Amino acid sequence: MFKDIIQVKNNPYFEHFVREMKQRDGIFLCTIATTKTAEIEGISAAGATPELRRYTAQADVEYLFYEKPLTIPEIPKNPLGPPSPVIITKAALNLMKLPIIIIDGGCEVKAKVPQYIFRQKGLNCITTGNAFDDGELLFMQAFKLAEEFSKFSRYVVLGESVPGGTTTALSLMTASGIDAFGRVSSSMLENAHDVKTMVVKRAHDAAKINNSSIYDDPVSVVEKIGDSMQIINAALAMRLCNDVPVILAGGTQMLAVICLMNVLEKFKGYKIKWENISLITTRWVFEDKTADFKGLSELIAPKATVLASALNFSNSQFSALQMYEKGLVKEGVGAGGLAGAGFLAGRFSFGELMKEIERLYDKMS
Amino acid sequence: MFKDIIQVKNNPYFEHFVREMKQRDGIFLCTIATTKTAEIEGISAAGATPELRRYTAQADVEYLFYEKPLTIPEIPKNPLGPPSPVIITKAALNLMKLPIIIIDGGCEVKAKVPQYIFRQKGLNCITTGNAFDDGELLFMQAFKLAEEFSKFSRYVVLGESVPGGTTTALSLMTASGIDAFGRVSSSMLENAHDVKTMVVKRAHDAAKINNSSIYDDPVSVVEKIGDSMQIINAALAMRLCNDVPVILAGGTQMLAVICLMNVLEKFKGYKIKWENISLITTRWVFEDKTADFKGLSELIAPKATVLASALNFSNSQFSALQMYEKGLVKEGVGAGGLAGAGFLAGRFSFGELMKEIERLYDKMS
Numbered sequence: 001m002f003k004d005i006i007q008v009k010n011n012p013y014f015e016h017f018v019r020e021m022k023q024r025d026g027i028f029l030c031t032i033a034t035t036k037t038a039e040i041e042g043i044s045a046a047g048a049t050p051e052l053r054r055y056t057a058q059a060d061v062e063y064l065f066y067e068k069p070l071t072i073p074e075i076p077k078n079p080l081g082p083p084s085p086v087i088i089t090k091a092a093l094n095l096m097k098l099p100i101i102i103i104d105g106g107c108e109v110k111a112k113v114p115q116y117i118f119r120q121k122g123l124n125c126i127t128t129g130n131a132f133d134d135g136e137l138l139f140m141q142a143f144k145l146a147e148e149f150s151k152f153s154r155y156v157v158l159g160e161s162v163p164g165g166t167t168t169a170l171s172l173m174t175a176s177g178i179d180a181f182g183r184v185s186s187s188m189l190e191n192a193h194d195v196k197t198m199v200v201k202r203a204h205d206a207a208k209i210n211n212s213s214i215y216d217d218p219v220s221v222v223e224k225i226g227d228s229m230q231i232i233n234a235a236l237a238m239r240l241c242n243d244v245p246v247i248l249a250g251g252t253q254m255l256a257v258i259c260l261m262n263v264l265e266k267f268k269g270y271k272i273k274w275e276n277i278s279l280i281t282t283r284w285v286f287e288d289k290t291a292d293f294k295g296l297s298e299l300i301a302p303k304a305t306v307l308a309s310a311l312n313f314s315n316s317q318f319s320a321l322q323m324y325e326k327g328l329v330k331e332g333v334g335a336g337g338l339a340g341a342g343f344l345a346g347r348f349s350f351g352e353l354m355k356e357i358e359r360l361y362d363k364m365s
Numbered sequence: 366m367f368k369d370i371i372q373v374k375n376n377p378y379f380e381h382f383v384r385e386m387k388q389r390d391g392i393f394l395c396t397i398a399t400t401k402t403a404e405i406e407g408i409s410a411a412g413a414t415p416e417l418r419r420y421t422a423q424a425d426v427e428y429l430f431y432e433k434p435l436t437i438p439e440i441p442k443n444p445l446g447p448p449s450p451v452i453i454t455k456a457a458l459n460l461m462k463l464p465i466i467i468i469d470g471g472c473e474v475k476a477k478v479p480q481y482i483f484r485q486k487g488l489n490c491i492t493t494g495n496a497f498d499d500g501e502l503l504f505m506q507a508f509k510l511a512e513e514f515s516k517f518s519r520y521v522v523l524g525e526s527v528p529g530g531t532t533t534a535l536s537l538m539t540a541s542g543i544d545a546f547g548r549v550s551s552s553m554l555e556n557a558h559d560v561k562t563m564v565v566k567r568a569h570d571a572a573k574i575n576n577s578s579i580y581d582d583p584v585s586v587v588e589k590i591g592d593s594m595q596i597i598n599a600a601l602a603m604r605l606c607n608d609v610p611v612i613l614a615g616g617t618q619m620l621a622v623i624c625l626m627n628v629l630e631k632f633k634g635y636k637i638k639w640e641n642i643s644l645i646t647t648r649w650v651f652e653d654k655t656a657d658f659k660g661l662s663e664l665i666a667p668k669a670t671v672l673a674s675a676l677n678f679s680n681s682q683f684s685a686l687q688m689y690e691k692g693l694v695k696e697g698v699g700a701g702g703l704a705g706a707g708f709l710a711g712r713f714s715f716g717e718l719m720k721e722i723e724r725l726y727d728k729m730s
Contacts, residue, residue, distance in 0.1 A: 065509050099516040112502075114510035117482040137477075144430050145479035151464040152517065 004343040004350045006308040008286055009298050013275040017305045018344050020276065021155045021245040026341055028089075028098045029149070029236065030064075030159040030334055031229045032057035033105040035123035035131065038164030042195045044187055052076065057161040058111035060086040060333045061102050064093065067363070070112040075364055078187070082323040083361065085282075085335035088311065089159070091356035092338035095348045098157070103145075105162075105228035106132060116145065119228055126171055126225050127199055129206025135219040135231050142232040146239035155245040157341055158236055159334020160229045160253055168227040169256035171200040175225055176259050177211045178299060183292035184252045185330060191290035200225075218263045226260075229253070234260040241276040248278065248304075249337020251285035251293060251330065258301045274303035280340035283310050284330035309339040310350065318361055369708040369715045371673040373651055374663050378640040382670045383709050385641065386520045386610040391706055393454075393463045394514070394601065395429075395524040395699055396594045397422035398470040400488035400496065403529030407560045409552055417441065422526040423476035425451040425698045426467050429458065432728070435477040440729055443552070447688040448726065450647075450700035453676065454524070456721035457703035460713045463522070468510075470527075470593035471497060481510065484593055491536055491590050492564055494571025500584040500596050507597040511604035520610040522706055523601055524699020525594045525618055533592040534621035536565040540590055541624050542576045543664060548657035549617045550695060556655035565590075583628045591625075594618070599625040606641040613643065613669075614702020616650035616658060616695065623666045639668035645705035648675050649695035674704040675715065683726055 007014065038044045038053050056076040059069035063086050069075055076084040093100060102115035108122030118141050123132045149156060162168070166184050173180040181200075182193045204210075207224035214221040222231055233248065234257050240246045248254035258279060265272050279301060286293050286308035297306040313324040323329070342348045348356075372379065403409045403418050421441040424434035428451050434440055441449040458465060467480035473487030483506050488497045514521060527533070531549050538545040546565075547558045569575075572589035579586040587596055599622050602611045613619035623644060630637050644666060651658050651673035662671040678689040688694070707713045713721075 097516055099513045101513065114481055114483070114506040114513075116479055118479070141479040148464045148466065148479075151462055 002343055004310045005340060006283060006286060006310055008294055008306040008308055011305040012303065014305050016275050017245055017278050022345050024153060024155050024244070026096065026098045026155045026157055027101065027149060027152060028093060028157045028159060028334060028338065029101045029103065030061060030161065031103040031105045031232045032061055032107055032111065032161045033123055033228050034107045035162065035164050035168065035227055036125035037167055037199065040125065040195065040199060042192045043167055043199065044163050053163045055109060056084070056163045058107060058109060060084055060161045061111050061113050064090055064100055065113045071109065078328050080323065080328050081320045082329045083320060083364065085329055085332040087357055087360050087364070088335035089333045089338055091353055091360055092342050095353065095356055096342055103232060105138065105232045118142070118232060123227055126168055126203035127206060129203060129208070129224050131225060132223055132228050135223040138228055138231045139219060139235045142235035143239050146236045150240050150243040153244060155247065156240050157247045157249050157334055157337050158233050159249045159337065160233065161333045162227055162229045162253065165227060165229065165253045167196045167199055168230070169253045170196050171203050172222060172226040172230055172256045173259050173300070174200060175204060175209060175214050175221055176263055178259060178296070180296060183296055185285050185288045185291040185293060187329065214263055215267060218260065218267050222260065230257055230260050233257045234264060237261060237277060238264065238270055238272055241273045245276050246278070247280050247337045247341055249280055249334035251281035251336070252291070254279050254281070255296055255300050258304060262300070278305035278307060280307045280309060280337040282331050282336035283308050283312065284324060284327060285336065288327065288330060307340055309336045309343060311336070311339055316354070317358060321357070321361060367708055369675045370705060371648060371651060371675055373659055373671040373673055376670040377668065379670050381640050382610055382643050387710055389518060389520050389609070391461065391463045391520045391522055392466065392514060392517060393458060393522045393524060393699060393703065394466045394468065395426060395526065396468040396470045396597045397426055397472055397476065397526045398488055398593050399472045400527065400529050400533065400592055401490035402532055402564065405490065405560065405564060407557045408532055408564070409528050418528045420474060421449070421528045423472060423474060425449055425526045426476050426478050429455055429465055430478045436474065443693050445688065445693050446685050447694045448685060448729065450694055450697040452722055452725050452729070453700035454698040454703055456718055456725055457707050460718065460721055461707055468597060470503065470597045483507070483597060488592055491533055491568035492571060494568060494573070494589050496590060497588055497593050500588040503593055503596045504584060504600045507600035508604050511601045515605050515608040518609060520612065521605050522612045522614050522699055522702050523598050524614045524702065525598065526698045527592055527594045527618065530592060530594065530618045532561045532564055533595070534618045535561050536568050537587060537591040537595055537621045538624050538665070539565060540569060540574060540579050540586055541628055543624060543661070545661060548661055550650050550653045550656040550658060552694065579628055580632060583625065583632050587625065595622055595625050598622045599629060602626060602642060603629065603635055603637055606638045610641050611643070612645050612702045612706055614645055614699035616646035616701065619644050619646070620661055620665050623669060627665065643670035643672060645672045645674060645702040647696050647701035648673050648677065649689060649692065650701065653692065653695060672705055674701045674708060676701070676704055681719070682723060686722070686726060
């Protein structure tokens with residue numbers, strides 16, 4: 001039916017979701033944060049060096065506004081060459097002309113873009129057992145923001161750029177009792193499962209939490225061992241889905257958001273309209289052999305519509321883009337979800353998107 | 366034609382403006398800031414005491430989100446009793462269901478609402494000759510934000526809450542060579558023209574500027590003797606009006622914004638689509654006998670559509686609201702412009718608006 005869309009699992013509400021979404025125009029809401037977790041050796045390849053990784057999120061969103069970063073000299077690259085997935089994001093946004101709304105959920109250095117600021121400071125390493133504070137305030141702000149944005153009656157694509165975020169995602173999933181060790185995706189060629197597992201176990205030990213702590217006080221557990229993006233996007237999605245279709249644009253990190261939504265639904269008694277919730281990632285995450293995206297989706301998101309955009313860079317004229325096929329970059333900044341939104345709404349084909357991606361890459365290099 | 370709308374002056378583009386606006390839904394974008402100028406004795410009555418006045422802007426926008434302020438215990442009042450005009454704003458927003466977007470242009474204490482933050486710190490008193498810095502960054506951020514919000518194809522109502530703002534408005538107007546001394550409106554019963562004139566003259570002396578300085582470097586002159594709201598709203602209006610109708614919602618302070626737009630049009634060579642610009646204030650500002658709103662409008666805004674909403678509280682069942690008719694409160698937080706938007710778009714009559722205002726007042730007191 002949609003040749004560029006992969007159904008990751010059985011999706012009971014797929015047709016409902018597409019019908020609701022196609023009636024509307026969209027909005028892109030992207031939450032960024034920096035966490036010291038990303039500075040652990042071997043955790044992330046989002047950004048060429050650990051030093052530059054502190055500015056990856058900021059550079060990503062600056063690129064969306066100015067077609068170049070301002071905080072650092074050039075767009076974040078994987079150490080091995082391929083550019084940040086923000087290039088896919090930007091291409092899809094250009095073709096669809098969606099409004100871009102940035103939420104700073106805690107960047108130590110602030111991006112030079114117009115943005116909602118929900119938290120002034122960056123996040124600590126989760127191994128401290130105390131990653132951030134004011135989680136309830138973050139939740140309330142995101143919830144109230146969603147109330148305003150739902151008035152546009154547009155579908156909303158929720159993205160993120162949080163270096164180190166697959167580790168904080170693993171931390172949240174396992175804290176919720178999901179057996180996710182060794183199954184999450186990564187921005188690295190050799191998925192650093194060992195490092196991630198060790199970091200998460202140290203975090204849970206430091207925070208003195210067990211499998212059930214999160215059901216007693218979910219926000220407080222996320223404050224200890226997760227990240228602020230998880231709370232913000234969960235609150236946004238839960239409120240927005242009452243009125244409009246929501247696309248959680250990402251892979252592992254957005255699965256963690258759904259994981260938190262599950263907990264909050266039980267704990268806070270929210271009624272979540274799962275028929276209006278989808279998660280869309282890239283084919284590279286879906287096919288990642290070092291992870292188990294399908295299995296985790298079935299476990300965590302049985303009711304949400306989970307899809308992957310069939311992006312394929314093997315025929316690109318640029319070798320740096322071809323490297324995406326080697327698994328060097330897989331997802332980020334809402335790339336998979338925005339591509340998927342365009343495919344579902346019939347706004348562009350993969351060929352048209354690829355043309356715009358290559359045009360942007362050519363200007364960049 | 367519109368029984369609740371007063372044409373303040375000859376408006377060449379009135380019909381064009383209304384036609385463009387009626388085709389769309391709207392957005393409310395409100396910029397807040399605090400300035401030490403407001404702490405000068407006798408300058409402002411926005412807030413019951415000088416101490417509380419530091420939190421008037423924050424309390425105003427908190428009320429829009431929560432129906433109560435969080436930073437201070439109750440909604441700002443004039444020392445003599447009538448509540449902040451935010452009650453009119455809130456009533457109009459409730460009836461029209463417009464999305465509310467807040468921009469913090471420099472509040473010393475941050476409001477507890479989801480908001481764009483363009484500047485971290487509050488503004489100095491203009492008598493220092495150095496009210497704030499980073500004016501070019503504020504301009505750029507506002508301009509880029511307007512680019513995103515123009516994509517909604519909605520008309521935009523630009524409001525403000527800046528205690529002391531009529532004094533910084535007078536300062537900017539006179540710095541642009543407009544003979545505005547003794548002609549601006551005020552939140553006080555006895556308009557404090559003498560105090561305002563003295564403060565402005567001290568500011569201009571301290572900043573070492575004359576009648577023509579602003580034409581050499583407008584942003585730098587506003588940094589010295591104006592306020593950040595003026596730059597932000599001028600940049601927003603200039604960019605938005607390329608694509609959508611814009612309502613500058615306010616009296617004297619929005620005239621100062623138009624004054625700056627005139628200067629920037631000449632200095633920066635921007636082409637401003639004046640046919641898409643209106644300024645809408647309240648009847649209380651229009652009829653203020655201690656000021657000359659009509660004369661200043663003709664001088665500053667010959668091409669913009671300048672209107673006043675014919676609000677009249679004399680028949681209110683609440684005596685605190687009746688005090689509006691004594692000139693104790695006149696305008697603020699976009700009140701006149703939002704009422705006017707509703708009247709022009711046929712979304713409510715004055716009677717319906719009044720009913721909602723009284724309902725809110727009753728809950729508040």
